[in-house]
Amino acid sequence: MVRRRPHPGRGASVTAPTVLLADDHGAIRAGLRIMLEAQGITVVGEAADGDVAVRNAAALRPDVVLMDLRMPGRDGISATREIVERGFGDVLVLTSFDEDELVFGAIRAGAVGFLLKTVDAPTLVQAVRSVAAGEGALDPRVTRRALAAVVRSTDHPAPGTQAPGRRAQDDLTVREQEVLDGILQGWSNAQLAARLRISVPTVKTHVSNVLTKLGARSRSHAAALVRGREG
Helix, strand or coil: CCCCCCCCCCCCCCCCCEEEEECCCHHHHHHHHHHHHCCCCEEEEEECCHHHHHHHHHHHCCCEEEECCCCCCCCHHHHHHHHHHCCCCEEEEEECCCCHHHHHHHHHHCCCEEEECCCCHHHHHHHHHHHHCCCCEECHHHHHHHHHHHHHHHHCCCCCCCCCCHHHHHCCCHHHHHHHHHHHCCCCHHHHHHHHCCCHHHHHHHHHHHHHHHCCCCHHHHHHHHHHHHC
């Protein structure tokens, strides 16, 4: 079950998000720090492996954990899962690899964004700001494959588990269904608030309820689950 953490730094927008960098290459962390801080984003800490990433996220409570997936010792997917489940921060994956198992593993672990390290600086900065504002970010090069992977998992659930059915969506209230429709359209929290004429904090509450009822770890995961059932 996803436990969404209180996020005092979030409102309609986040002007100076805080970031924890998790990557085993010091030169990459240094480059990311320079790039992000030049755009007014505060890097509050670094980690060279998954265990340190979890400990530092617990201590620093960043808005965003920029997470590599393949690191020595504890991998980024395992670290992502614990950080998300314990409410230490939102995870934006930044990796050199786009294998299906990594993409899907990161989404299932609760990552709200997935980018490749070949991404340009403006796109990365915008992704960090979007995630810090409660939205998501998925590299267009992996979006189709990520959705296909989630659909495959709902068609062939693991032994002893049951894929989310239509019944879960039927349990949504009218307002929650409206919020889900907006998620499927890719609307941000601010856009949902404006279109539904409710406050951003109220939108966040509805989004959290939708994720819980659908058994989804993120907005992108929820969208993939619903589209898989509709397909």
